[in-house]
Amino acid sequence: MTERPARWTQATVYPDMWANPDDDPRNSEGPTPDGELPTLQDFLTNYRLTLRMKCEGLSPEQLARRSVPPSTMSLLGLVRHLAEVERDWRNWITDGDPLPKLYGRRDADFDEAVGEQAVVDAAFADLEREQAATDAVLAAYPNLGEHVGRERIAVRELLVHRIEEYARHCGHADLLRECVDGRVGQ
Template identity: 75%
Template sequence: MNDVPERWTQASVYPDMWADPGEDPRDNEGPGPDGELETLRSVLRDFRLTLEMKCQGLDPEQLALRSVPPSTMSLLGLVRHLAEVERDWRNWVVPGEPEARLYGARDADFDGAEGSRALVDGAFADLAREQAATDAVLEGFSDLGTRVGEDRNSVRELWIHRIEEYARHCGHADLLRERVDGRVGQ
């Protein structure tokens, strides 16, 4: 007996996919959106949905399951981390004192990701709130070339960095989910 789950998928049309095309909420059919900003929004939306899909159907203990020692990475830790990242990107743009970290000192987003319903519910609420707040700030700039914040980053750069962050962590989420219950797919 071993603790490695058997690999599986719910997809039946393409067995290497997470979900069959007709059941996948991400925008994968037809031509892509018109325009740069609409493309950035669409790609970010799809990565956010991917993370959400990778977490669905798991209980708090499964969401908090760490990958492999000494890593502290878990799906719940990723949710908390991305909430923290959304706040951090917004802090780069909004003038004045930055908002405090959500979970405390460096790596507390991962270290404090324990399997309780209250922590899970709080993490997903934090993520939704921070995403909406950062989206609202960036939507205030119609010109993606606008330089913002102390570092004078372009709004375009901030959109792309957010996409990059979600893309990297969705790759982690693929492996974490497979480790939790064996479910595979893009």
């Protein structure tokens, strides 16, 4: 990128926030989740929302814009990557044959993230479908200590790993979005 966009935020209450508290879907009134499983699910939900928020309002070309060479990382690539890893996590917890990769070859999730509306629409549909499918499989295992699948992974470990993956990539999304149009905030 040759141009440096000016840094800005939509927030008026706290200048380091992405949005004002009343406009932030991650803010909820009332008590915090009670128990380990609801707490983990709440964190996962909020990171999923954060990723979507970082992508909102951008054109397909902006979503596909790479960060800095030689990186192939883009916001659209992150969406595709997280759809791919949701599927991969589901493979960890099932006993059957693994599902094939969504985008074929290794790194195609990033390499083929091009600025076309059809690719953007497909990526978000893939992400929603894969999240829902993994959530549905995990719903059958309310005992976080249960070990499941061919790998005999603990449900707790899988949930924490998913949160870690989304949190790490939301950090990438912060920087990518700032490079695209200068918008900043948590």
